[in-house]
Amino acid sequence: MYNKDKSVSNITDFEGQVSLDKFSDSDRIYFQSMAFETYAIDKKEIRSFAHQILMTPRSEKINPVVISASKFEQRLQDIPQKIISQNVQDVLSNNPQTSADLLQQSGQVYVQKSQQGGGSPLIRGFSTNRLLITVDGVRMNNAIFRGGNLQNVISIDPLSIDHTEVILGPGSVVYGSDAIGGVMNFYTKKPQFTQDSMVFSGNALIRYATANNENTAHLDFNYGTSKFAAATSISINSFGDLKMGSHGPDEYLRNQYVDRTNGQDVMVDTNNPEKQIPTGYDQINLLQKFRYKLNQSWEFDLGLIYTATGNYSRYDVLTRFNDTGDPRFAQWYYGPQKWFMANAKAIHRGNGKWYDKMIFSQSYQKFEESRNNRSFQEAKLFQSKEQVDVHTTSIDFERRNRENNVLFYGAEFLDNRVGSIGSVFDIDLEEREAAASRYPDGSSWRSLAAYANYQWRLNRKLTIQSGLRYNHIWLDAQFRDQFFNFPFEEVHLSTGALTGALGATYLPDDTWELRANFSTAFRAPNVDDIGKIFDPSPGTVIVPNPDLESEYSYNTEIGIKKRINDKFTFDLATYYTHLKDALVPRDFQLNGQDIILYQGELSQVQAIQNAESAIVYGVEIGVQYEFNDHLKIYGHYNWLQGEQEEIDGSKVAVRHVSPSFGDFHAVYQNDKLQLDTFVMFNGQFEFNDLAPSQQARPYLYARDRNGDPYSPSWYTVNIRSSYKINEGLTATAILENITDQRYRTYSSGIAAAGRNLIFAIRYAF
Incomplete structure (x- = not known):
């Protein structure tokens, strides 16, 4: 009021x-x-x-509320960008093993996997460090997020999630660097207050899956009073080796794997080529949150999250063979991937002069990861360990200067500190010696930004939203490495970026929703771009390059949504993105040499460079038809295309542009039973459709009649069911890939699960 x-x-x-x-x-x-x-x-x-004011809903059908576009609540239909969301009921119905699987099950996010302990989302032709991940409003991207496939999303426990909101397209105005292709926002369970003196509630879940012998146990509970509330979530996962399907390309089968017997690496024949050895791993996820409501104006929140995996093998690398027919590696595995976040917030409701609502956030994150590899029949195990400490301070304001106009504004400071060490361990002699680190130890990446976003509702039909953000980035790194004679000892980068957005939504009546949006986005070079040393493929090594600048994208999106007779809904979005000065690996020279010795192998020198431009464009279609209150059908279809210009002027495919993909569902639901029968499908990439980097990795793909790698089309038929036994007990049974297809999602190094029966039982108390 x-x-x-x-x-x-x-x-x-x-x-x-x-x-x-x-x-x-x-x-x-x-x-x-x-x-x-x-x-x-x-x-x-x-x-x-009678002292009673009755409010009128703005719309019966199109009025969900989201917070991702501005960090504050907005009606979805007022936002000119496309946002997809999944709530806690979707998580419980779908029962995803990881948050990467949760995103894929939306039917609008593509996911690549190099191993079972992973999942790298692709959104509108962009991936990895061109996508932004946030958890409870705090950015997860750090200074060593790389251009290669990333696995950090699996650190987010899907069973601790309250809801997700994914912005399809740029989000740099609100979120800064990296938000070029999209923003994936995960909001974990929030402690709930109660008007009673004290309420205690929770959920317990156990789950088993046949394709990978998964065993999961989960417990969460909430304690609430009128002023204090606490929420706890615990999940423990154990995944065995993943079994692929029986109908598909033979190239995906694994007939042998490496075992170490009596101090020697030997090839072992497997009695089940469909079993992908080794792919199993374990994970633990812990969450603890507190809320304290001082009065109607002040609230204080504290969230603590810790996740850790066990060791997990890089399965795609272990399937490589050298010219002699021997495996290239006997071991290649990631050490435990650990993530800790402490996030404190103070929320104040103002008097409307400067703001109506303010959120001040202070967070700390610690990331730990490591890489370990040893060549076949070699004793030297090369190891690199990385640690990143991230401090984030942000303040965000919302001011509604009239009932229809809203100003969102704020500022943010980030400080990343990178620790990196390298070593070689002789497994026979049990001796360790120093080796080159992956990144310059002690390097830093800092960002300071301010933004403003204004929503202007001209009338009941037309809403305009505009925004600006200025970001300044500092990077400092020291290269005092006795293993390489770099022509520089230190790098100092100081660069700024101004990004903006202008969009509009138009609602001619309650059945139409039209939107258009133009925006710019950027990604500043990070420590991974400027300072890393690693081998992305056999015979190639990436070396540091201090001469980098930010890459920018220019984006246009147009969307239409139509409802007919309150039963049929049609949703169409088209987009076009131009990426300029893209940061990509290209041939390079180190001290005048284009070939150097790295980990015992002569390797072509490459470095990340501002080498090219690229365009990506596509169409996204969604349909839904509700027969009645119990039965509906819906589906999604995503088509996209992309090309990038090489230094010589030639045009090639963009690496992270996926084939066309989508899903189609038929859902029946009553008070106790829910049945979801659905198909997931994926288009084909011929050899000429693959990016050059993918053409050079035949071990990831099937072979066509000419012996060239290609990514085949595939589909799966699936059914999900859940039955509410009583008020507290619900059983879920899911049968995935009923026809037992053998397939890989594009660019993946591991085949997906074959026929897979998942059974879960949940008790709410």
């Missing part, structure tokens, strides 16, 4: 009751609530309504 002339405001309690003593009898009071029409009335007239 507020008065525009005097900037006086107040909010209701949990029962919707409020004192209006702040207002005089002559004041005109505006009553405002998200997704409802703003109502205005003079205070003296309220008595005639």
